[in-house]
Amino acid sequence: MAKTNPGRFFEDYALGQVIDHAVPRTVGAGERALYHALYPARHALYSSDEFARASGLPQSPLDDLAAFHVVFGKTVPDVSLNAVANLGYAEGRWLKPVYAGDTLRSSSEVIGLKQNSNGKTGVVYVRTRGMNQRDEVVMEYVRWVMVRKRDVDAPAPETVVPELSKVIDPADLVIPEGLDFSGYDFTQAGEAHRWGDYEIGETIDHVDGVTLEEAEHMMATRLWQNTAKVHFDATFRPDGQRLIYGGHIISLARALSFNGLANAQMIVGLNGGAHANPAFSGLTVKAWSEVLDKAETSAPGVGAIRLRLVATKGGEPFALKGEDGKYQPDVLLDLDYWALMPM
Amino acid sequence: MAKTNPGRFFEDYALGQVIDHAVPRTVGAGERALYHALYPARHALYSSDEFARASGLPQSPLDDLAAFHVVFGKTVPDVSLNAVANLGYAEGRWLKPVYAGDTLRSSSEVIGLKQNSNGKTGVVYVRTRGMNQRDEVVMEYVRWVMVRKRDVDAPAPETVVPELSKVIDPADLVIPEGLDFSGYDFTQAGEAHRWGDYEIGETIDHVDGVTLEEAEHMMATRLWQNTAKVHFDATFRPDGQRLIYGGHIISLARALSFNGLANAQMIVGLNGGAHANPAFSGLTVKAWSEVLDKAETSAPGVGAIRLRLVATKGGEPFALKGEDGKYQPDVLLDLDYWALMPM
Amino acid sequence: MAKTNPGRFFEDYALGQVIDHAVPRTVGAGERALYHALYPARHALYSSDEFARASGLPQSPLDDLAAFHVVFGKTVPDVSLNAVANLGYAEGRWLKPVYAGDTLRSSSEVIGLKQNSNGKTGVVYVRTRGMNQRDEVVMEYVRWVMVRKRDVDAPAPETVVPELSKVIDPADLVIPEGLDFSGYDFTQAGEAHRWGDYEIGETIDHVDGVTLEEAEHMMATRLWQNTAKVHFDATFRPDGQRLIYGGHIISLARALSFNGLANAQMIVGLNGGAHANPAFSGLTVKAWSEVLDKAETSAPGVGAIRLRLVATKGGEPFALKGEDGKYQPDVLLDLDYWALMPM
Known part of the structure; x- marks a missing residue:
């Protein structure tokens, strides 16, 4: 022992x-493909080397x-x-x-x-x-x-x-060297909405849902070499359930947010986050977002957008906390992040 | 919204x-490996760079x-x-x-x-x-x-x-540049049967079966960035079932057809196809084929074979339609394609 | 037919x-990533190209x-x-x-x-x-x-x-050309225990457990192009269960053994092995090891250690066989192998 x-x-x-x-x-290429098999990830910068090069990066990160x-x-x-x-x-x-x-x-x-x-x-x-x-x-x-x-x-x-800091000052966000959205292809990216089309306070229901599977969350969590017993061993918790790694819900919600935020390409800042309720296999996860702030950046054609990303068990969108200030029982995740968008 | x-x-x-x-x-390499993890794919041209090079291609496609x-x-x-x-x-x-x-x-x-x-x-x-x-x-x-x-x-x-066209004229099939089966290694490919060994009208029961899993069909479908809700969200259909992407059944049946058609290496034409009945997790898929036609090609050692590929829920092979002309309830897929084989 | x-x-x-x-x-890169998604594999030599190069290999094998x-x-x-x-x-x-x-x-x-x-x-x-x-x-x-x-x-x-041979003579083990553990980084490898810290007869309970999933064992087994029907077709056995490929349990147990044997980096000899009982989806696999022997090698800083690796259905560690000489019903695997460790 x-x-x-x-x-x-x-x-x-x-x-x-x-x-x-x-x-x-x-x-490498294996982790990239698995990420796209385990999450409905579609942001073009991470899907296409050509799109990444057109955006000033050497290849898709x-x-x-x-x-x-x-x-x-x-x-x-x-x-x-x-x-x-x-x-x-x-x-x-x-x-x-x-x-x-x-x-x-x-x-x-x-x-x-x-x-x-x-x-x-x-x-x-x-x-x-x-x-x-x-x-x-x-x-x-x-x-x-x-x-x-x-x-x-x-x-x-x-x-x-x-x-x-409650929020990262947008001046402290680091834009990848060379990033340039001035020739951004909105058709290939999947949506026409640019930075200027989003308003602070705006909310977006991402509509799609994904039902959680044991094999999927375990494969994802293993791929990151996360060893917490509670994710893998059904005999660990008295209720026989495997608690799903919170990061699995983050990735799933982010991928779902493509539908409405396809151009929020790169995540550059994580202001805060709470795993409001535990997630288990069999639940169907949905997501909604709220625009919290916007900022300009020094990179050509690149704006920053601050988003709240909420994952739910499929409850009503836009309900976050009750009158008691506690998260609604349907809420799984409340994440606050900065992303980069074409202006 | x-x-x-x-x-x-x-x-x-x-x-x-x-x-x-x-x-x-x-x-890239990740998609290739996942394809071989999600389907029992064994056709040598797609498994081995060496086999592909010996067949005149730069590497395994x-x-x-x-x-x-x-x-x-x-x-x-x-x-x-x-x-x-x-x-x-x-x-x-x-x-x-x-x-x-x-x-x-x-x-x-x-x-x-x-x-x-x-x-x-x-x-x-x-x-x-x-x-x-x-x-x-x-x-x-x-x-x-x-x-x-x-x-x-x-x-x-x-x-x-x-x-x-009901059927693609074999003269219109495009053979990959350089493809040459004149030095084909039947031992490494897995079966001895060449183009000349198949007769029009011949049927082949591919024998093996695979039981469908939610995690597998969802990973496959996500990998192709297919976003149809019905494949991923168990709350979408009233019956709580996730409908399996028809292409999952196509790939599964094609992989199962290796057993009997190991040398039908490349698919070059899709004449037609019908998803005869919906597929759900838990079903066990089997497959059978029928040789519909054969044609010579201009490439060295390469013949074309037209095949019907039928996927079933494990019913009797070779039963396709009833007397009413409708597909048998056990039939999932009826696909008509052209493949390339060593002569 | x-x-x-x-x-x-x-x-x-x-x-x-x-x-x-x-x-x-x-x-390639896809098989490597899938291996790390399907098993909780963490041995540093197989996880990091940099670690492999520092150990004298050209990259991570x-x-x-x-x-x-x-x-x-x-x-x-x-x-x-x-x-x-x-x-x-x-x-x-x-x-x-x-x-x-x-x-x-x-x-x-x-x-x-x-x-x-x-x-x-x-x-x-x-x-x-x-x-x-x-x-x-x-x-x-x-x-x-x-x-x-x-x-x-x-x-x-x-x-x-x-x-x-019941056991491979350690003189017959083949050490990969160039392998050198003299500058081994124990912090990056995950544990401080070196070859000299293990005693013959010592037993190690690897503590962690993994619950088996159909999708995971099938994907692994397919990736190796193992075609045995019994692993994939739920209608093959009268009890409707898919028998899990014995190699899946070997890989799972080996990966679990990281916790206590993180420095048993390379497997170079397989002395023997028995799949003591069949494994099915839903079981939770745990593992324990026993040090059977030790030997020096000619490579710099590299020692050989002979280990018994036992996978169980979560029963008590260190119970292998009953008084009748038969494996305990909880034992899934009894493997005897040589590994290379930093001295």
């Missing part, structure tokens, strides 16, 4: 600690969320194996596109710690960075999780809660 | 209209039906989102092999329109072409679908029903 | 007979067991289509890593025959070799299966039972 990884407990984290996560991964999942997956054995809950995300930025042949690894720094008043758990804040084989940071994000203590009598660390 | 694609209705089509379909797609699915998938949002039924195929030809790295897009021309006497629906005939990044047409086919009218009071268009 | 493959029966084998199996296969499955899959139509039971493996050695772009084929020599006393079946021993496109043998193994006779009155062949 001593040789297996029991995961870290709350008292195993220290402020400023840097954890280099294991198992670097080379991504790996889907932004696939890059996120690879980076995130590596953190699971070190950060969330004993997590009780995944509490939030902030300050997520995509800094470099990931291309076929790139090898990703990730590293997390503990930036906050707060023991809970019950003395049994605590909240750990980490800033995770994903690097490629040239040591370039391809993305970074902050995540906080509630983790069990191994020993309830272990002393509480000094409470440090990091100050995190 | 205004920003999502409601699909075209019958009155949205006009004779001669050309629709450029969205979302070009670069295919993407399976012909995978190329068809990619081209077809793009047409769905424009042609069949509001389709009541997929009525038929004709004049399908594969014109250029598709290789890893190729980017496919497709375009359809409306070549026929006929409002039904009930005034609620009409039949739309389109000729679809798939092009690669060099603007070469890689395949083309005619398909006709029954589509709902948005407004039953919209005026009926002039009825134009195109004249379509 | 005459054109389909009925498989070989016991009387169709002759001592010394060499069978060249059909359908060569080119493997295809997982050793994936290479085994490809070679094995080709033998099924010739060796085990009419098999009653897969009885054992011996003298398996991996001789050359398989890289993206390699094309594999396989060939088997009949090295033993023994008719059973009931006169209805017999045991066939074959030595199978997998070759790449340069005719280099990439792996070889002996396997014996019980096969039905077509005609119970066919005369029995002379009984020849080959003498097979």
Whole structure:
């Protein structure tokens, strides 16, 4: 038993600690095809090398969320194996596109710690960075999780809660080098709506639905080398259900949002996100979006749009929280992100 | 709601209209591997680069039906989102092999329109072409679908029903440049039967069966970026079943036909096809073939064979239609195609 | 019916007979990604091209067991289509890593025959070799299966039972050219335990579990072009269950063994193996290992470790056989292999 990884407990984290996560991964044509088999992903920049080249990139990058999942997956054995809950995300930025042949690894720094008043758990804040084989940071994000203590009598660390931006300032978004939407082909991209056609406050029902399957969410989650038992082992939870990796719902909702947001091509910022309710096989997921903000960028023809993306179990669109401020029971995901669009 | 694609209705089509379909797609090693994971595909030309080179091609092409699915998938949002039924195929030809790295897009021309006497629906005939990044047409086919009218009071268009060949003249089949079966390795291909060993009228029971799974047909259909709700959303049909994309059955039956037709390597013509009955998860699909015709070609060692490929729910082989001329309830697919074989 | 493959029966084998199996296969980025989607595979050498290069290899090879499955899959139509039971493996050695772009084929020599006393079946021993496109043998193994006779009155062949090593002498293991673990990065590999940290007799419970899915085992088995009906056709067995390919359990157990054996990077020898009980969808597979032996090698920083890998239906770890010498009902697999580890 001593040789297996029991995961870290709350008292195993220290402020400023840097954890280099294991198992670097080379991504390529296989990951790309699987992403398109597992999600109804259709954004043209990630589907066509030709479209990507016409947009100033050398080829089609790996889907932004696939890059996120690879980076995130590596953190699971070190950060969330004993997590009780995944509490939030902030300050997520995509800094470099990931291309076929790139090898990703990730590293997390503990930036906050707060023991809970019950003395049994605590909240750990980490800033995770994903690097490629040239040591370039391809993305970074902050995540906080509630983790069990191994020993309830272990002393509480000094409470440090990091100050995190509620929203990434659009000036801090990183536009991939060379990106140029001035010759954007709206017909090939699938919709005519440009940045100027979206209004702040506008909501979009993405209409389509996908019913969740065990084999699909497990294949996706494995592909990112996420090892959390609860996703794979039907004997782990008393109810015999396999909890679906929250990132599976993020990717599914993002792919569904193509219908109405086909031109929100690249995700460049993750302002925040909540997995409002657990997801299980058999549910049918639908999605809606709300335009939260818009900003110009310095890149030719490229605008930024801030979107709320909500995944539901198929309930009424546009219902997010009840009068008590709690998420509606039908809501699975509430994500706040910045994307790049042709102007 | 205004920003999502409601699909075209019958009155949205006009004779001669050309629709450029969205979302070009670069295919490669990932699509190839997934095709072989989702179907029991074993034809050597598509499995081995070495076998393909020995046959005069630069490398193993993407399976012909995978190329068809990619081209077809793009047409769905424009042609069949509001389709009541997929009525038929004709004049399908594969014109250029598709290789890893190729980017496919497709375009359809409306070549026929006929409002039904009930005034609620009409039949739309389109000729679809798939092009690669060099603007070469890689395949083309005619398909006709029954589509709902948005407004039953919209005026009926002039009825134009195109004249379509029942069978492609073998002289019009396009043999890939360089194809040469004169040094064909029957041992590596898996069977000894050559073109001369098949007789017109001969029938072959392909023996093997595959039980359909939700995760498999959904992954396949998504990979081709086919967005029809009915394949993915269990809440869409009143019976809670996900209708399986007809192309999934085509690929499955073709792969099963390896056992008895291992040397019917390349599909070059699609004379016609009918999805005789709907397919759902849980059914076990079997297949049988009938040799309909044979023809010589100008390529060294290459003969053409015209085959009927029938997929069933596991019923008795060789039973196709009842005395009333209707398909037997066990029949899922009746496909008529031309393939190339070593002589 | 005459054109389909009925498989070989016991009387169709002759001592010394060499069978060249059909359908060569080119493997690549797609097979690699699918392997990591279908199994929780995390060994760093197979996940990262950079890690592989730091270990002296030109790039990350295809997982050793994936290479085994490809070679094995080709033998099924010739060796085990009419098999009653897969009885054992011996003298398996991996001789050359398989890289993206390699094309594999396989060939088997009949090295033993023994008719059973009931006169209805017999045991066939074959030595199978997998070759790449340069005719280099990439792996070889002996396997014996019980096969039905077509005609119970066919005369029995002379009984020849080959003498097979119970264990491969570590001096006969082939270390890939250039392999060098002297600069091994234990942090990136995921665990700190080196060759010297494992003791003969030590047992390791790999803790994690994976629940089996029909779509997953079928996709894996198809990817290796294994055509045995029993894995795919739910109508084949009277109980309506699809028997899971034994190799699926091997790969799953090996991947689970990462947790405790992350540094047992390369499999180079297969001493023996038994599929103790059949596996079906819905079961949750767990795994444990026992260190059976250790040996030094001539490669820098590389040690060999002999491991027993046991897959169970989730029963108690470390229980293998009952007092009657029979496998416990919970045991699915008992595999004996040599792996290479950093010293």
